[in-house]
Amino acid sequence: MEYNLEVINLEKKYYDFNLDKINIKIPKGKIIGLIGENGSGKTTTIKAILNLIYYDNGNVKIFGKNSKELTKKDREKIGVVLDDSFFANVLNVNDINKLMKNFYSNWNEELYYKMIKEFKIPCNKALKEFSSGMKMKIKVLCAIAHEPKLLILDEPTNGLDPIFRYEIVELFNNFVNNGENSILMTTHITSDLEHLADEVIFIDNGNIILDILKKKLDEEYGIVEILEENFKKIKKEDYLKSLKYKNEYFILVNSKKEFQKKYQELEVRIPTLEEVMLLLVKGE
DSSP: OOEEEEEEEEEEEOSSOEEEEEEEEEETTOEEEEEOSTTSSHHHHHHHHTTSSOOSEEEEEETTEEGGGOOHHHHTTEEEEOTTOOOOTTOOHHHHHHHHHHHOTTOOHHHHHHHHHHTTOOSSSOGGGSOHHHHHHHHHHHHHHTOOSEEEEESTTTTOOHHHHHHHHHHHHHHHTTSSOEEEEEESOGGGGTTTOSEEEEEETTEEEEEEEHHHHHHHOEEEEEEHHHHTTSOGGGOSEEEEETTEEEEEESOHHHHHHHOTTSOOBOOOHHHHHHHHHHOO
16 A cells, blocks of 8 residues: 555653654545544644654654655645744735745646635635635645645634535545545534545544544444433443533444444444544543
């Protein structure tokens, strides 16, 4: 299998937080979701991958090369959206096009304006007049318009309305349809990944606590909602995590079939990513 990105035993140490042996592999044609609550290490991981911060141990390979040895041409094949970066507020869409044409040799002006039109972004307004959601739209479109092979996106749907979030999901799906392009996307809005991610990586407090194919998660994991008096009858070895809410318990199991063999009277349903994240992080 060919990978556009490989993160191998990545470590970054701060006085109050550590990334601990982060491993991520992104095959060509796939979308990987890196999810976790705010402060879990998602953005630190992204910045280490992009060499925006120094990391202590490990290795990052992009297109099979050490990330620190990439040429300018290699770097142009990476599209990046960071939550804390943007263009000067005095610029407009046309100004951005002129800048990007000079910066990227593969800048596709026709594609850029096609997407600008599709997403109804005014060309003559200064960015300072745009909402945070509209600014995020422009960042995403700019990341795609220079025709990269790898998109690295940090919270790309943050601040977007539900309609554009749906449109951006379609845009990302189309991006990987050629079987060559890949996406690494961090988000705490897990619903965006339900029908988008091929694989989901859960990170908590700098540690990867689950790395699983989305299909396998849907097929094998389950959620059981049960009253407190019945919860006491469930053996601890038969579930991963439990979380009490009012007089009910939510139970996360990693083998629906095995659980239902033992507890045939209980209903086991497919979990949402949000439920899995909540139970893995907050459950007992």
